[in-house]
Amino acid sequence: MLTLQIKEPEKMKNILEAFAKLDGIRWNTSTNYNSINYCQNDLSADEKLLTHYLTYIMDRQMPFQRIWDIGGYVISHLVRAFKSNPNTPVHDIVYRYIYIKQDKSVHLECPCVRPNNRLASSSYGINGKTVRFASRYMPEDAVLIYRTLLVLDKISGRSLARFINNAVGNEPDIAKSIRRVACALDKMTYSAGGAVSASDFSNRMEIESTTISEFNLDGSFKEHLFGRKRLWCSLRDYLKSPEFNEVFVSALNEVNARNCEMWSRSNPALQSALNVLELPGDVWNNAEVFREGLFKPYLENEPKSWDMPLIIREIYNILCKSSLLQFYPEQLDVSFDFVPRMCERVMCDVCLFGAGISKTCHQKAEVLCPIALYSCGYKHICTPDTCDFKTDRVKEYCKKFRRE
Numbered sequence: 001m002l003t004l005q006i007k008e009p010e011k012m013k014n015i016l017e018a019f020a021k022l023d024g025i026r027w028n029t030s031t032n033y034n035s036i037n038y039c040q041n042d043l044s045a046d047e048k049l050l051t052h053y054l055t056y057i058m059d060r061q062m063p064f065q066r067i068w069d070i071g072g073y074v075i076s077h078l079v080r081a082f083k084s085n086p087n088t089p090v091h092d093i094v095y096r097y098i099y100i101k102q103d104k105s106v107h108l109e110c111p112c113v114r115p116n117n118r119l120a121s122s123s124y125g126i127n128g129k130t131v132r133f134a135s136r137y138m139p140e141d142a143v144l145i146y147r148t149l150l151v152l153d154k155i156s157g158r159s160l161a162r163f164i165n166n167a168v169g170n171e172p173d174i175a176k177s178i179r180r181v182a183c184a185l186d187k188m189t190y191s192a193g194g195a196v197s198a199s200d201f202s203n204r205m206e207i208e209s210t211t212i213s214e215f216n217l218d219g220s221f222k223e224h225l226f227g228r229k230r231l232w233c234s235l236r237d238y239l240k241s242p243e244f245n246e247v248f249v250s251a252l253n254e255v256n257a258r259n260c261e262m263w264s265r266s267n268p269a270l271q272s273a274l275n276v277l278e279l280p281g282d283v284w285n286n287a288e289v290f291r292e293g294l295f296k297p298y299l300e301n302e303p304k305s306w307d308m309p310l311i312i313r314e315i316y317n318i319l320c321k322s323s324l325l326q327f328y329p330e331q332l333d334v335s336f337d338f339v340p341r342m343c344e345r346v347m348c349d350v351c352l353f354g355a356g357i358s359k360t361c362h363q364k365a366e367v368l369c370p371i372a373l374y375s376c377g378y379k380h381i382c383t384p385d386t387c388d389f390k391t392d393r394v395k396e397y398c399k400k401f402r403r404e
Contacts, residue, residue: 004314005300011397012298013319016327018352018394022338023331025372025380027240032378034064035243036072037118039110043076045250047083050152050160051076052244056234057144057189058135069118070126070133075145077110077131082149083158090153091209094146099132104198106142107134139196143204144189150212151188161251163188165258167217174262175273176221178235183221185231226309229280236277236330240265275316275328279309285335289343293400294353308332337376348402350374355403356395363390 006012026032036051043051055072078097085093097108109132112119119126135141149158156163167184168177196204225231238248245265252260262270279285285308295311296302302311312329319325341347348354352375360370363384371389372378384390 004302004311004318006298006315006318007300008298009319009322011394012315013323013325013327014394015294015298015353015397016315016319016325016332018389019334019338020327020331021388022334022372022376022378025369025378026334026337026376027242029379030242032376033237033241033243034068036076037069037116039073039077039113039116040080043080044083044254045247046159046161046254047076047079048247049238049244049251050083051079052237052247053160053185053234054079054145054148056230057148058133058138058141059230059233060135060137060141062136066124067135070124070131071108071135073116073119073131074108074110074133077113078108078145086158090146090149094149098142100201104201105134106138106198106201107132108138108142109133139198139201139204140193142201143196143208144193146205147192147208147212148189150208151215154212154215155217159251159255161248161257162255165252165255168258170258172259174269175276178239178273178276179223179225180221182225182228182231182235183219184217185235186225186228187217187219188215190228190231224278224313226278226313227281228278229282232278232280232330233333236280236333239263239270239274239277274330277328277330279312279329279332281307281309282336284339285309285312285332287335287339287343289400290335290339293343293398297399334376337378341377342375343400346402347374348398348400351398351401352389353394353398354396354401356392357389358392361390361392363387 036055038048038051051072054075055067058071059067074097081093081096097110099107099109109130112126112129112131119131152158152160152163156166163184164181167181169180171177171180192208237244239245242265249260249263252263261267264270284290291308309329312332316325316327316329342351350360352371357371360374362370362382364382365384367382369380369382372380
């Protein structure tokens with residue numbers, strides 16, 4: 001079998017490091033990512049952590065802002081009930097939030113406990129006593145949410161932080177610990193995924209109730225875990241987001257976890273271990289124009305069946321053997337913001353990899369960087385003396401570049 005090869009390693013290295021710079025900007029400012037619309041302001045760190053994790057289960061093929069604004073509100077209400085009523089069966093709690101229509105379609109709903117500006121905005125107009133939300137894959141998502149809560153109830157006292165701490169065990173290596181957590185979360189939630197029809201919903205919920213007694217954390221921990229976009233997104237947030245990393249560390253402290261400080265995003269050892277995070281595969285980094293413009297021209301023997309998470313992991317492995325690469329696979333997730341703004345809108349005349357930055361780069365300190373703003377919608381204050389974009393070194397690298 002022919003192995004993947006990189007035809008122009010230096011150019012590929014430059015491409016990836018440009019995305020790494022955008023990724024660094026993404027996580028340096030809180031306005032560059034989305035916060036959850038919690039139903040209350042006094043949720044504990046563990047409640048916020050679990051709300052975030054469960055909300056990500058529903059984050060598929062629909063506007064993400066709606067998921068975090070409405071879905072996050074309903075899920076946080078469910079989480080508060082789950083944590084506040086430890087003696088109430090999980091089944092009884094969850095079914096208070098599930099509404100099945102006559103056509104057997106499923107949605108979640110909860111009371112609106114107080115006026116909420118994000119719900120009442122012109123985008124949603126939710127001003128009543130009830131908040132309803134249905135994800136695009138709600139029958140399956142509801143099953144996975146239910147399964148997750150059953151597992152947490154069974155083995156970790158309804159605490160996601162305690163579950164994660166148990167998964168890490170006594171492993172001192174941070175990179176191996178990240179893999180252990182990823183595999184444990186997958187086993188708890190996503191390994192049970194699969195299409196659930198409306199007519200089969202009640203049966204699947206019953207199956208989870210009866211089979212969860214067999215769940216345990218024993219078993220092997222895979223070095224790589226592909227095809228789990230939502231899992232990697234949630235874990236990535238816990239390790240990289242200024243907001244959720246603080247929540248993550250606080251939640252671990254709440255359960256007296258070992259070595260909580262090692263999970264701080266300021267820890268150099270954690271930063272060095274982020275290369276084990278996999279790229280969350282999605283429609284944007286797998287988009288034809290993106291792959292054919294910036295990757296296929298520089299590769300040989302690319303397996304047709306591979307998606308971008310597999311490809312970028314192999315590219316990373318190859319380049320790391322021959323050079324010091326300032327990039328790791330998950331950082332290409334900025335394509336979520338880059339591709340719809342640049343590639344889909346054919347913004348080649350202001351693209352880093354197209355016509356370059358000569359029309360936009362102003363190099364004015366204390367003013368927003370137009371490169372980050374154009375490319376991904378990220379707000380970043382220009383620092384001319386330390387800027388890597390101003391060299392324009394990836395200009396015309398894209399083979400889909402359209403000249404004016």
